[in-house]
Amino acid sequence: MSDTISLKDRTAIVGIGETTFGKGMAESEEQLACMAIKAALDDAGIAPSEVDGLCSLNMENVWQHDIARDLGMKEVTYYAQIPAGGHGGCGTVGHAAMAIATGQAKVVVGWRSRKRSGRASRIWAQTEQRVQGRDTWLRPWGIIRPVDEVGVLAARYMHEFGATRDHLANVALAFRSHANRNPNAVMHGKPMTREDYFAARWISEPLCLFDCCLETDGAIAFVVTSAERARDCRARPAYIHAVAQGFDGGSTMLANYFTADPMRSQAATCAKSLWRQSDFGPSDMKVAQFYDAFTPEVFFTLEGYGFCGRGEGAAFTEDGGIALGGRLPVNTGGGSLSEVYLHGFNMITEGVKQMRGTSTGQVDSADCCFVSSSDLGPTCAVVLRN
Amino acid sequence: MTAIPLPYTDEPDTRGFWQAAREGRLVVQCCTACGHRQFPPHPFCENCAHAETEWVETPGRGNIWSFGVAHGPSLPGLQDVVPYPMIVVELDEHPHIRMVGSLVTGPDAPINSVPAGDIRIGLPVEVTFAAVSDDVTLPRWMPRRSEGRKP
Numbered sequence: 318m319s320d321t322i323s324l325k326d327r328t329a330i331v332g333i334g335e336t337t338f339g340k341g342m343a344e345s346e347e348q349l350a351c352m353a354i355k356a357a358l359d360d361a362g363i364a365p366s367e368v369d370g371l372c373s374l375n376m377e378n379v380w381q382h383d384i385a386r387d388l389g390m391k392e393v394t395y396y397a398q399i400p401a402g403g404h405g406g407c408g409t410v411g412h413a414a415m416a417i418a419t420g421q422a423k424v425v426v427g428w429r430s431r432k433r434s435g436r437a438s439r440i441w442a443q444t445e446q447r448v449q450g451r452d453t454w455l456r457p458w459g460i461i462r463p464v465d466e467v468g469v470l471a472a473r474y475m476h477e478f479g480a481t482r483d484h485l486a487n488v489a490l491a492f493r494s495h496a497n498r499n500p501n502a503v504m505h506g507k508p509m510t511r512e513d514y515f516a517a518r519w520i521s522e523p524l525c526l527f528d529c530c531l532e533t534d535g536a537i538a539f540v541v542t543s544a545e546r547a548r549d550c551r552a553r554p555a556y557i558h559a560v561a562q563g564f565d566g567g568s569t570m571l572a573n574y575f576t577a578d579p580m581r582s583q584a585a586t587c588a589k590s591l592w593r594q595s596d597f598g599p600s601d602m603k604v605a606q607f608y609d610a611f612t613p614e615v616f617f618t619l620e621g622y623g624f625c626g627r628g629e630g631a632a633f634t635e636d637g638g639i640a641l642g643g644r645l646p647v648n649t650g651g652g653s654l655s656e657v658y659l660h661g662f663n664m665i666t667e668g669v670k671q672m673r674g675t676s677t678g679q680v681d682s683a684d685c686c687f688v689s690s691s692d693l694g695p696t697c698a699v700v701l702r703n
Numbered sequence: 704m705t706a707i708p709l710p711y712t713d714e715p716d717t718r719g720f721w722q723a724a725r726e727g728r729l730v731v732q733c734c735t736a737c738g739h740r741q742f743p744p745h746p747f748c749e750n751c752a753h754a755e756t757e758w759v760e761t762p763g764r765g766n767i768w769s770f771g772v773a774h775g776p777s778l779p780g781l782q783d784v785v786p787y788p789m790i791v792v793e794l795d796e797h798p799h800i801r802m803v804g805s806l807v808t809g810p811d812a813p814i815n816s817v818p819a820g821d822i823r824i825g826l827p828v829e830v831t832f833a834a835v836s837d838d839v840t841l842p843r844w845m846p847r848r849s850e851g852r853k854p
C-alpha cells in the first residue's frame with residue numbers, strides 16, 4: 318500500500334546514557350532519570366531543548382512532564398507509555414521510531430529509572446489482602462511472586478523437554494562471565510562457578526537465587542532521531558532496522574498455565590511481525606540481547622524468535638552456546654541477571670554498544686543485533702543494525 | 704486463619720465460582736451457544752464470542768501438570784509455612800482446563816502438609832474445600848487414593 322510507511326532504517330539510536338548501578342543509591346528516581354537522559358543527550362550531542370518526544374513504560378514513576386521541566390525541554394509533541402512493564406521496553410524504541418518516521422517528533426528520549434532495592438518497592442510484597450483480576454486464580458494458593466509463576470512453568474518445561482538445572486546454570490554462568498568484563502555491572506568482580514550456582518539457596522524450586530535477576534537502583538536512557546540527522550551526531554548510529562510488538566488471544570502477563578498450550582511461546586505473534594519487516598533473520602544474528610528476569614526465559618526467547626526449535630532452547634545453551642565465542646552470544650553486558658535489572662533497558666543500550674563496537678563483550682563481526690523484552694506476555698523486540 | 708491473599712467473591716464474572724465453592728462444588732463456565740468450557744472465568748465465550756455462559760460442575764479430579772516449591776522470603780503471613788508446594792492441576796474431564804492449587808493431606812491441613820518429595824508431575828489428585836473466611840472457600844487438592852491402579 319502506497320500510504321503506509323516502512324520504519325526500516327528510517328531512524329537510529331544516537332545516544333545512550335546510564336547511571337552507575339547499585340543498591341540503596343542516594344538519588345531519587347527523578348534525579349536518576351535526569352542523569353541518564355542528560356548523559357544520553359550529551360552522548361548524542363543534542364541539547365535537551367531539542368527533545369520533543371518522551372517514551373517510557375507504564376510502570377515508570379517519573380512523569381514525562383517532570384522530565385521536561387527538569388531538563389528544560391520546550392515543546393513536547395509526542396509522548397507514550399507502553400503497557401506491560403518488563404514486556405514493554407523495546408516498545409519504547411518502536412514508538413520513538415514511529416513518532417519520528419511519521420513526523421510527530423524529531424528527537425525522542427526513552428528512559429527507565431528505578432529504585433528497587435527497598436523491600437517495599439517490590440510489587441509482590443505489596444499484594445493486597447484481597448486480590449482481583451488475574452491474581453484471583455494464582456495468589457490464594459500461594460503463587461505470590463513472579464519467581465513462583467515462572468518456577469512452576471519452568472518445572473513443566475524441564476519435564477517436557479528434558480531440560481535440567483545444568484541448563485539453567487549455563488545461562489546464569491554465561492551472563493555472569495559477561496558481567497565480569499563490564500565494569501559498570503553490579504556483579505563485576507564477582508565470578509561465579511557451577512559449584513556456586515548449585516550451592517545457592519532456593520527461591521522457588523526449581524529456581525535458585527542465581528536464576529533470578531538482580532535487585533538494583535539506576536537509570537538508563539536512549540535518544541532516537543531520524544537516520545538523516547543521525548549521520549551528524551557524535552556517535553556511530555545504531556539504526557532501528559525492525560520493530561514489533563505482539564500478543565495473541567492466548568497471552569497473559571507472565572506464566573500462562575491457562576492457555577491451550579502453555580509451552581507455546583507468547584512471542585509468536587511479535588516474532589512473525591519482526592522477521593517480516595527485517596532483512597535479517599534469526600540465523601543472521603551474531604549477537605542478541607534477551608530479557609532475563611529469570612534464567613528459563615532465555616530458553617523461551619530462543620525458541621519464540623526462531624533461534625532454535627520448540628523445546629531446544631535448553632540444549633542451545635550447552636557448550637557455551639550463549640556465551641561470548643559461542644554460536645549466539647547473549648546479554649554481552651551481563652543482562653538482568655548480572656549487570657542491572659531495569660526492566661530490560663540495559664538490553665537496548667548493550668545492543669547499541671554492540672553496533673558501535675564499544676561493548677565490553679564486543680562481538681567483532683556483529684552487523685546487527687536482536688533485542689527483546691520479556692516474552693512471558695505481550696511483548697516486543699527490535700533489530701538494530703550499524 | 705491463613706494470611707494468604709484472598710479473592711473478592713462478589714464480582715460479576717466470578718461470584719458464581721465462589722458461591723459454588725462454598726457449596727462444595729467445583730465449577731467452570733460453559734458457553735450456552737457452543738458448549739465450550741473455560742476457566743478462569745471471563746465475560747463471553749473464548750471459543751465463539753457468545754455473550755452468555757453458565758456454571759457447570761466438574762468431577763473435581765485431575766493430575767498435577769506442574770508444581771514448584773516456594774521458599775522465603777514471602778509475604779509476612781506466609782513466612783511460617785515456607786517452604787510450601789504450589790501445584791497446577793489439569794482436569795481429567797477437561798484436559799484443556801488447568802487450575803492453580805495447593806496440595807494438602809486433608810481439607811483443613813496446612814498448605815505445607817504434603818512433603819515436596821512426595822509430589823510429582825502426573826500425580827492424581829481430587830478436589831477438597833477449605834473455608835478460610837466468611838465468604839471464601841478455596842478449592843484445594845489431595846493426593847488421590849490408588850483406586851483404579853492395578854495391584
